[in-house]
Amino acid sequence: MNNKNTADDYGRVARWLHWGTAILFLLAYMVVYYRHWFTERQTAENLISLHLHLSFGITIGVIVILRIIWRNMNERPILEPGPGWQHLLAHLGHYTLYAIMILMPLSGYMGTGTNTKYFYLFEIPKFSETWLFDVFVWDYLGLTFEEFEKPIDFFHKEIMGAWLVWMLIVGHACAAFYHHFKLKDRTLIKMTRGE
Ligand code: HEM
Numbered sequence: 001m002n003n004k005n006t007a008d009d010y011g012r013v014a015r016w017l018h019w020g021t022a023i024l025f026l027l028a029y030m031v032v033y034y035r036h037w038f039t040e041r042q043t044a045e046n047l048i049s050l051h052l053h054l055s056f057g058i059t060i061g062v063i064v065i066l067r068i069i070w071r072n073m074n075e076r077p078i079l080e081p082g083p084g085w086q087h088l089l090a091h092l093g094h095y096t097l098y099a100i101m102i103l104m105p106l107s108g109y110m111g112t113g114t115n116t117k118y119f120y121l122f123e124i125p126k127f128s129e130t131w132l133f134d135v136f137v138w139d140y141l142g143l144t145f146e147e148f149e150k151p152i153d154f155f156h157k158e159i160m161g162a163w164l165v166w167m168l169i170v171g172h173a174c175a176a177f178y179h180h181f182k183l184k185d186r187t188l189i190k191m192t193r194g195e
């Protein structure tokens, strides 16, 4: 298997980045809902699951940068033959997933009022302590962190996290399984074992 993509298959690096991100999404969801459903406020588990959520989320944000760079250095595997509207939908879906991988870590970070204990190894300062907050939010928009945080949190949690993100990912995974089991083409194989 090649490290780089070919016209037929995703290469080793693209696969690791893709499946690594998928696992991180699953973990980010598991820990945040574990916190919501199974922990009491201000207990050790409550805080640990929060910081794990922040850490998984930030890791996704770093990986997506590497992923975009790698994507642009590589050939794109050709989509399986199919009607034009299916290809359009596939491209739109992939771009939307990239948008999610950027906007979720960004909105999560900008709306969080605490430093991130990154896997309890080191601390990442909260957004409200950065120069970008001072210049953009405080000076330019004239908002306090509390005022700025409200719409950002609403976007991150209520609109995206609780609904749109997991629905799009489930839709994307169902499309891949539909190609594999119903159409019996190479869509999923390109991203798994290849040939
Ligand atoms: C792709 C990355 C991410 C995904 C998919 C994601 C998803 C979610 C979801 C599903 C929730 C719970 C929504 C609800 O209230 O029902 C949530 C809450 C939250 N997220 Fe994220 N998030 C991501 C990244 C981040 C990052 C990078 C940070 C901050 C550094 C962050 C900070 C938070 C905070 C503070 C909450 C509220 C926690 C709570 O109420 O228990 N998220 N996120």
Ligand code: HEM
Residues within 6 Å of the ligand: 014, 018, 021, 022, 025, 071, 077, 079, 080, 090, 094, 095, 097, 098, 100, 101, 169, 172, 173, 176, 177, 187, 188, 189, 190, 191
């Ligand atoms: C069980 C979960 C998943 C399955 C089965 C799956 C399957 C696939 C397959 C088969 C492809 C290749 C499609 C093609 O080239 O025609 C693909 C591409 C892609 N997937 Fe997933 N995927 C999953 C989860 C995710 C997640 C969580 C994300 C990110 C939020 C994601 C983002 C992407 C993107 C952006 C592409 C386009 C290729 C690229 O530029 O890297 N996938 N996926």
